[in-house]
Amino acid sequence: xxxxxxxxxxxxxxxxxxxxxxxxxxxxxxxxxxxxxxxxxxxxxxxxxxxxxxxxxxxxxxxxxxxxxxxxxxxxxxxxxxxxxxxxxxxxxxxxxxxxxxxxxxxxxxxxxxxxxxxxxxxxxxxxxxxxxxxxxxxxxxxxxxxxxxxxxxxxxxxxxxxxxxxxxxxxxxxxxxxxxxxxxxxxxxxxxxxxxxxxxxxxxxxxxxxxxxxxxxxxxxxxxxxxxxxxxxxxxxxxxxxxxxxxxxxxxxxxxxxxxxxxxxxxxxxxxxxxxxxxxxxxxxxxxxxxxxxxxxxxxxxxxxxxxxxxxxxxxxxxxxxxxxxxxxxxxxxxxxxxxxxxxxxxxxxxxxxxxxxxxxxxxxxxxxxxxxxxxxxxxxxxxxxxxxxxxxxxxxxxxxxxxxxxxxxxxxxxxxxxxxxxxxxxxxxxxxxxxxxxxxxxxxxxxxxxxxxxxxxxxxxxxxxxx
Ligand SMILES: Nc1ncnc2c1ncn2[C@@H]1O[C@H](COP(=O)(O)OP(=O)(O)OP(=O)(O)O)[C@@H](O)[C@H]1O
Ligand SMILES: [Mg+2]
Numbered sequence: 001x002x003x004x005x006x007x008x009x010x011x012x013x014x015x016x017x018x019x020x021x022x023x024x025x026x027x028x029x030x031x032x033x034x035x036x037x038x039x040x041x042x043x044x045x046x047x048x049x050x051x052x053x054x055x056x057x058x059x060x061x062x063x064x065x066x067x068x069x070x071x072x073x074x075x076x077x078x079x080x081x082x083x084x085x086x087x088x089x090x091x092x093x094x095x096x097x098x099x100x101x102x103x104x105x106x107x108x109x110x111x112x113x114x115x116x117x118x119x120x121x122x123x124x125x126x127x128x129x130x131x132x133x134x135x136x137x138x139x140x141x142x143x144x145x146x147x148x149x150x151x152x153x154x155x156x157x158x159x160x161x162x163x164x165x166x167x168x169x170x171x172x173x174x175x176x177x178x179x180x181x182x183x184x185x186x187x188x189x190x191x192x193x194x195x196x197x198x199x200x201x202x203x204x205x206x207x208x209x210x211x212x213x214x215x216x217x218x219x220x221x222x223x224x225x226x227x228x229x230x231x232x233x234x235x236x237x238x239x240x241x242x243x244x245x246x247x248x249x250x251x252x253x254x255x256x257x258x259x260x261x262x263x264x265x266x267x268x269x270x271x272x273x274x275x276x277x278x279x280x281x282x283x284x285x286x287x288x289x290x291x292x293x294x295x296x297x298x299x300x301x302x303x304x305x306x307x308x309x310x311x312x313x314x315x316x317x318x319x320x321x322x323x324x325x326x327x328x329x330x331x332x333x334x335x336x337x338x339x340x341x342x343x344x345x346x347x348x349x350x351x352x353x354x355x356x357x358x359x360x361x362x363x364x365x366x367x368x369x370x371x372x373x374x375x376x377x378x379x380x381x382x383x384x385x386x387x388x389x390x391x392x393x394x395x396x397x398x399x400x401x402x403x404x405x406x407x408x409x410x411x412x413x414x415x416x417x418x419x420x421x422x423x424x425x426x427x428x429x430x431x432x433x434x435x436x437x438x439x440x441x442x443x444x445x446x447x448x449x450x451x452x453x454x455x456x457x458x459x460x461x462x463x464x465x466x467x468x469x
Contacts, residue, residue, distance in 0.1 A: 012044070013040075013041070013082065014041065015034070015037035015038050015040075015041045016037075018033075018036075018037035018040055018041065018079075018082060019033045019034060019037045021078070021082050022036075022037070022075065022078055022079070022082075024373060024374050025074065025078045025373045025374060025375060026071050026074055026075055026078065026373070027071075027361075027365050027368045027369045027372060027373065028071075028359060028361065028365050028368075029066075029070065029071050029075065029358050029359060031356050031357070031358075032064055032066075032071075032072075032075060032356045032358050033075065035062055035354060035356045036062065036064075036075060036079055036331065038060075039059070039060055039062055039329055039331070039354075040079065040082070040083060040278075040329075042059070042060060043059070043085065043275075043276045043278075043327075043329060044276075046059075046327070047275060047276070055326075058326070058327070059327060059328065059329040059330070060329075060353060060354050061311065061329065061330040061331065061332070061351055061352045061353065061354065062330075062331045062332070062352065062354040062355075062356060063284065063331075063332045063333065063334070063341060063352045063354070063355050063356070064331065064332070064333035064334075064356050064358060065333075065334065065335075065336050065341065065355060065356065065357050065358065066333075066335065066357060066358025066359070066360075067335055067337070067358075067360055067415060067417060068335045068337075068415070068416055068417055068419070069361075069415075069416045069417020069418050069419040069420070070358045070359065070360065070361055070417045070418065071358060071417075071418070072282070072333040072334075072335075072358060073089075073282055073333070076089050076280040076282065076331065076333065077089070079278075079280075079331075080278075080280070083278055085272060085276035085277060085278055086112050086113075086115050086116035086119060086269075086272050086273050086276070086277045086278070087112075087115075087277070087278045087279075087280070088108060088111055088112045088115060088277075088278075088279055088280065089280040089282060090108050090111075090279065090280070090281060090282065091282050091283045091286075092281045092282065092283050092284045092286060092287045092303070092307070092332070092334075093283045093286035093287060095107075095108075095287075095303050095306070095307075096302075096303065104306060105303065105306045105307050105310055106306075106310065106316045106317075108279055108310065109273070109279075109310065109316040109318065109323055109325055109328075110316065110318045110319070112273055112277050112279065112328075113269065113270065113273050113318045113319075113320050113323055114318075116269035116270070116272050116273045116277070117265060117266060117269040117320060119269070119272075120265045120268045120269045120272070121260065121262075121265050121269075124260050124261075124264075124265055125256055125260065128256055128259040128260060129256070131255075131259055132252050132255040132256040132258075132259055133252055133255075135251075135255040135258075135259075136248055136251035136252040136254075136255050137188065137248075139251050139255075140188060140198070140244060140247060140248060140251060141181065141184060141185055141188060143198040143199070143200060143247065144184055144188065144193060144196060144198060144244065145180065145181050145184045188244075193244050194243065194244050194245040195243055195244070195245070196243065196244050197241050197242065197243060197244075198241070198242065198243075198244055198247050199239055199240065199241045199242075200239070200240060200242065200247050200250060200251070201237050201238070201239055201240075202237070202238055202239075202240050202250055202254075266320045266321070269320065270320055270321060270323055273323055273328070274323060274324050274325075274326075274327060274328070275327060276327075276329075277327075277328040277329070278328065278329045278330075278331065279328055279329070279330050279331070280330075280331045280332075280333070281307075281330060281331070281332040281333070282332075282333050282334075283333070283334055284332040284333065284334040284344070285334030285335055285336040285337070285338070285339050286300075286334070287300045287303045287304055287307075287344075288300070288304070288334070288336070288339040288340070288341070288343040288344045301345060304344060304345045304348050305345065307348065308345075308347050308348055308351070310325050311325075311330050311348070311351045311352075312347075312351060313325055313326030313327075330351075330352070332352055341355060360415070360417075361417055361418055362407070363400075363403045363404055363406075363407045364403075365418075366402075366403035366406050366407065366418065366421060367399055367400060367403045369418050369421060370399055370402060370403065370421060371399060377421055377422065377425050378394055378399070378425075381425060381429060384433075385429075385432070385433070385436065385444075388436045388437040389437065389442065390432075390436050390437070390441055390442055390443065390444060391442065391443040391444070392432070392443070392444045392445075392446065393443070393444070393445050393446070394445075394446045395445065395446065395447045395448065397447060397448030398446045398447050398448050398450065398451050400448065401448040401451040401452060402421065402424055402425070402428065402451055403421075405424055405451065405455050405459055405469075406418075406420040406421050406424055408459060409424070409459060409465050409469050412465070413465055413466045413469070414466075420469065423468070423469045424455065424469055427454070427455065427458070427468055427469060428446070428451060428454050428455065431454075432444055455469075
């Protein structure tokens with residue numbers, strides 16, 4: 001039996017292993033990494049606890065607090081990849097109070113369930129893949145072989161049951177047929193028939209159209225037009241001519257669908273959401289209003305009040321049935337520039353017992369961020385420029401100078417954290433990115449002096465740097 005990719009890998013990852021993985025992308029912020037790693041592992045631990053106690057153990061929801069551009073969202077994104085559990089990241093500021101136009105908070109859980117369903121479906125698809133391929137290959141053979149053994153005019157309309165339709169065939173004749181069929185099988189396997197045209201019945205869904213035009217409201221209720229009418233509407237079947245290579249894909253998809261038990265998929269998906277789902281509520285500070293006051297604050301508090309039961313544990317109706325939210329882990333994050341965590345309504349504060357502050361990034365952090373992570377900016381640009389046959393290198397001094405510039409612009413203009421590195425890099429490399437490949441350059445070396453020369457004027461002039469960097 002194949003291992004479920006999500007389930008095993010990450011759930012057995014120890015906190016240390018999780019931090020190790022996060023370290024590949026996020027520099028510093030050790031405390032935050034540690035806390036999310038513990039929270040993630042605790043989900044698994046809870047599952048190992050037996051009996052009633054398991055239901056009593058509540059997730060330790062976390063708030064990540066820190067200035068903009070220091071890695072809060074990045075941690076969430078990377079965690080999502082590791083989690084192996086249903087994971088969704090949403091911006092708290094996108095939601096509106098129930099009764100107002102916009103998305104209500106329960107839709108988070110519905111989306112999470114959708115995600116889990118496709119996740120489980122994908123895993124099951126992998127599991128039945130071999131079987132589906134085999135079945136598809138068999139059907140392909142049915143399509144090709146009879147066509148071959150008859151005259152042209154007679155082509156195409158051959159069903160699977162062709163053999164049983166011809167009882168008059170002698171034993172010898174049947175054997176000959178079988179032999180020929182085997183010959184075709186070999187040809188097919190060798191890939192010699194890929195370009196041959198076959199005609200197949202495809203059941204094509206008119207559903208996607210429906211989904212696009214369905215009113216949002218209905219979706220919000222957790223209903224789905226597709227499910228309501230999908231069963232009632234006769235599936236349209238259409239005959240289509242296509243190459244064997246294309247037909248194979250269609251057939252595999254059809255056979256896969258036949259092999260997957262959707263009821264099981266849904267059951268498993270709902271279980272995963274309830275037991276190990278994670279919701280990352282980004283920008284939570286944006287719904288923390290300062291005290292009583294204007295209309296906006298009132299509606300923000302409304303959103304907070306709506307979030308409360310979902311965090312606390314409630315049952316949400318989704319199109320896949322009821323989903324209990326008691327054990328879903330919530331990680332909230334926000335810059336809390338204007339507002340403070342204490343501006344959240346008290347009940348909500350209580351539901352996020354763990355607070356982690358992220359550090360402001362230093363020049364040394366910038367140097368590391370530029371070079372170390374697997375997706376580091378320097379690596380990205382090097383790869384980009386290499387596609388033009390140009391090798392670009394940055395001296396140590398150059399990188400230090402970029403980091404210094406980032407720090408000083410962050411101090412003088414606005415502190416946007418590591419995002420500053422992106423604006424600086426794009427300004428710095430603008431000329432090179434524009435002039436390759438025309439100039440026939442094959443290698444470029446960027447030194448500290450180059451960086452200074454390119455950026456000095458802009459950095460000096462605060463107003464200018466506000467616009468450019
Ligand atoms: N500690 C870090 N290590 C590596 N890269 C980082 C770090 N902090 C930020 N970055 C980079 O900076 C960019 C912005 O970071 P991120 O989106 O995490 O900011 P944020 O903390 O969520 O800010 P905001 O409060 O504005 O949402 C990301 O693309 C990320 O690659
Ligand atoms: Mg963010």
